[in-house]
Amino acid sequence: MSFSISDLFSQHFDSKFDLHEQYLNNQMVRVLRTIGYDRNYKRALGQYLYDQEGNEYLDLLSGFGVFAVGRNHPTVISALQETLTLELPNLVQMDVSLLSGLLAKEILATTPDNLDKMFFCNSGTEAVEAAIKFARYTTKRTKILYCEHGYHGLTMGSLALNGEEIFREGFGPMLPDCAAIPFNDLVALEQALSSKDVAAFIVEPIQGKGVNVPDDNYFPEVERLCKKYGTLFVADEVQTGIGRTGKFWAVEHWQVKPDMILMAKALSGGFVPVGGVAMTSKIMDTVFNRMDRAVVHGSTFSKNNMAMAAGLATLEVLRTENLIQNAAKVGEDIIGTINASAGQYEFLKEARGKGLMIAIEFQSPKSLSLKAAWAMLEAANKGLFCQMITIPLFKEHRVLSQVAGHGMNVVKLLPPLNLTPKDRDWVIGALDKTIADTHQVTGSIWTLGKNLAGHALKNRK
Template sequence: MSFSIADLFTQHFDEKFDLHEYYLNNQMVRVLRTIGYDRNYKKAIGQYLYDEDGNEYLDLLSGFGVFAMGRNHPTIIKALQETLTLELPSLVQMDVSLLSGLLAKEILATCPDNLEKMFFCNSGTEAVEAAIKFARYTTKRSRIVHCDHGYHGLTMGSLSLTGEHIFREGFGPLLPECTSVPFNDLAALEQALSNKDVAAFIVEPIQGKGVNIPDDNYLPEVERLCKKYGTLFVADEIQTGIGRTGKFWAIEHWGVKPDMILMAKALSGGFIPVGGVAMTTHIMDTVFNRMDRAVVHGSTFSKNNMAMAAGLSALHVVHEEKLVENSAKVGEDIIATINAMAPKYEFLKEARGKGSMIAIEFQSPKSLGLKAAWAMLEAANKGLFCQMILIPLFKEHRVLAQVAGHGMNVVKFLPPLTLTQKDRDWIVNSVEKTIADTHNVTGSIWTLGKNLAGHALKNKK
């Protein structure tokens, strides 16, 4: 009997939630069913998802940013199909691969000119782990400084640099000698670096949790302070890189030159896991400084031909379709249009972001009726108001988005960089209608709010 993925998909299409409940993370299934996100998607093209009834959804999650070129991009599919049929030698190990060399060349051409070497791995968290090791070996120091509320991954080293308590709880003790400082606080950073014992300062140019944007002088001063105290400046661009913020790298907004750039997510167009570290020649040559050290750090599946082909074709799509420019243009328009709504709606504090990394923050209103309703939600679970935005956005307007982090009243959009004028109108009209509905405390949206508060209070007991 022949083996067919298409047949398996057809035969078991209605079983996915049951399979996950029995064999995988049943709590995730509970979450999806509770908030009404338990859809059976059948097809995905570009920025759109389609359910079994043919309904079209606008995906503003893009797989947490991996589908920056949109889902199932034909150019990347063609490259992967071609790679499979060529019968190329892959992962020979006692060899070096052509495709990884070509991808390294293409990536480094987009980086600041001080970065001349690449290391490939399988994911963003592996890139962070590599940066920790490379920084320690290069500087002969052990301390790593990171920012409060930062997110760098969930393996043990990167988790030690991740500021969200919910991810760390119960997994300690974590990596020693990791120190956090407030984001955007230069005085605190200088104090942390001043003993000249810090190997690296690892920072997201824009924090993913909350979409927190630094002051204009922050990253230039970070670069200066790191040089002053002999600390490596590491930019975690795993989410912000490859066009996400309207520049190829987010650091371009501030004109800085870090010692390492960490990347993953969008690098392969979402098809094959791949991550990487761009670094100075000094770092590479220090870590891999003798022939017997040629294999002191690596990863079995890194540099595999499928991942490298995906990366090469993804970069081609970004340049060919001018996705960085589109990200900047459409994102700026969405942010400005939502901000123009703020005078009309008490709950709306601001929209912020750069390019296609967008946050909408909500706030306690001034009028008594709305303020009481807000307080009811906050007492049940801080940040619950966001679910009153996200659930109607999804159910009524078929727009898929997420909260920007735990315990904050911030909704986050991380769409493909391929958004059109139609998508822009879809987003702003859906957002305005949903926000307007929240200002009617007798409306159905507040019935949802009371139900959410009830669930939250029940879970606290």
């Protein structure tokens, strides 16, 4: 009998949670079952997931931004199938590959004109690790600056730049000579840079945890200050890049030119892990400055044919389907519509973001009954209110979303870039109904809130 993945799926479809409990992270299974996200998805296409009953779900997570062109896009599938059948030489190592050269050329055509070299790796955190090494070698300095509440990955070097303590707790000591400053604070930035010992300032153009958008003058000044003090300006666009914010690169919103742009997630179309660093020739030529240093940094599976083919196909889809322009338009519609209704709802503070990287922030209300209900949740676990948004969105409206970070009252939307007007209306209608329900303290949604608070207090004990 021949080996068949299809047969494996058919035979074991109902056992995925049991397998994870026994052999993988059983705490993740507990989380999913507790909040009612334990669905058996059978199929995925574009922006939709389908469970075993055939119910359609709108995916506003897109694999944390990986599926920017939608799930199982036929163009990317075709490119991968073709690559598999061509019997191409792959990972010869004592050679250079054609597809990686073509993908590098295509990517660099989209970046600011000061960036003209590419380094490929397997993930966003590997791109951050490469940036740390390249910055230190190029500047002959060791200090790396990052922002509070920033997120740059979970390997040890990247973890040292992680602004959320929950990810760092118990894994120290961290990489030395890494320092945090507040995001969007130019005074703190100049003070940190003025010592002239900082190799790189690594920063997300829009912070993923919370979807924090800087002031309009922030990044032009970041660029100026980094040049003034001899520090490399590194834009971590692992989440914001490849069209997410309505521009190919988020730095385009402020017309700045970083010394490096880090990328991953959406670049592969969601099929094959791939990451990269776009950089200046000066950085590349400094790090790889002699023949005996040609392999001083790299990764075994980087530049593999499948990853490179997926990247080339993904860029083609973005162009031919005008997905970046669509992200800008649909995102503006969603943000504008939600903000227009803010006056109706005491809990709703604002919607913000760029393109289809959207935050919906909630706040303590003014009326006494709502204020008391809010205080009950906050006392149990800060940020718990958002679970009263995301869980009903999923259970009642079949919309998959996420809380934007630990201890914050922000719901985050990170959907595929191909949302249609119908999807936009689905999102807005589901949010409007759910937010309205939270203002009925005697309603079923607050029964959920009390249950969530009880679970949180129990876990604290």
